[in-house]
Amino acid sequence: MRRPARDGAGDRSDGACAAAGIQKAGRLATYQELAHFLAKVERRAYKQAVFAVRDDHLALDIVQDAMLKLTEKYCARPVDELPLLFQRILQNTILDFYRRQKVRSTWTQAISSLLGKGSDEDADPLETLEVAEGSKLSGSLSGSPAEQAEQSQLIAFIEKALEKLPARQRQAFLLRYWEELDVAEAAKIMGCSVGSVKTHCSRATHALSVMLGKQGIKP
Amino acid sequence: MNQPADELARRIVEQLDAGVDQMDPATRERLVIARERALGRYRERPAPVLGMAWAGNAIARVSAHRFYSARNLIAVTALVLGLAGLAIWNSFGPSNELADIDAGLLTDELPINAYLDKGFDSWLKRAPR
Secondary structure, eight states, X not given: XXXXXXXXXXXXXXXXXXXXXXXXXXXXXXXXXXXXXXXXXXXXXXXXXXXHHOOHHHHHHHHHHHHHHHHHHHTTSBGGGHHXXXXXXXXXXHHHHHHHHHHHHHHHHHHXXXXXXXXXXXXXXXXXXXXOTTOBSOOOSOSXXXXXXXXXXXXXXXXXXXXXXXXXXXXXXXXXXXXXXXXHHHHHHHTSOHHHHHHHHHHHHHHHHHHHHHTTOBO | OOHHHHHHHHHHHHHHHHHHHTOOHHXXXXXXXXXXXXXXXXXXXXXXXXXXXXTTOHHHHHTOGGGGOHHHHHHHHHHHHHHHHHHHHHHHSHHHHHXXXXXXXXXXXXXXXXXXXXXHHHHHHHSOO
């Protein structure tokens, strides 16, 4: 089932104005509207963070930081700017995590090399998931417990596959298809050209198709 | 537009949405708490953010209101005055005169003040030849 259209998304021209940082004399978000908006996006934001950092607790911290920043600094923005603003904040918060992780890994690299890697680090998490032969991506949660279990497995497989994608490809794919942003908006958030977003999306979709195909899942 | 790719993306997104719906209650609860905590900081008129509205904007960060607070201004002024005083002390202080005498001794061009010093004269007499 397709998710209903985003309430606060507004039309595309409004989104483009927000992306360009243009101060627009729109109606400012009230407390209720902000609360409604956050309730609507928090789970997807959390999942995005999980795909990026692969840690539930860190992902929760990232989402909380993003919500705090939006509320503290940008709550007096027009309602229709909130989706893009929040995505921008979320992506920057995830980026900050990567930067901190890079600094940390620089210091711990020597220790890690001395201790050696664990034998299970090379294991492919995708290979641990069993998806029934011939199962399809389309489907719903309704059905027998066996069907529900199968779909849960499929969801887990797709989420693992997304985690395995390169960060930029995953970011482009999620912004473009999950958050339903247009290419220009995604490019603004990612800080790259429209062409790069298209390339990242295309590669991400192709990589996911290959991964699903290897498991016998028909795209 | 690449239709097969878009169709695949659409189906994947459907599964992602289903995954969000299946999220465990504990995580949902923690997200609600996080949201309420964030909304607790809501103000009708937040501090103005200069520059572009995006988070992570360098101009906005630098021009944050606290940067211009009186306390910071006083601290910076005191620091600048302290550094200036230190530079003046180093230029015209007594250490500079001692350095001149040392240099004179080494180059055998003693200033007249050295010969007027009685201590120096007695030292010359007592010094072994």
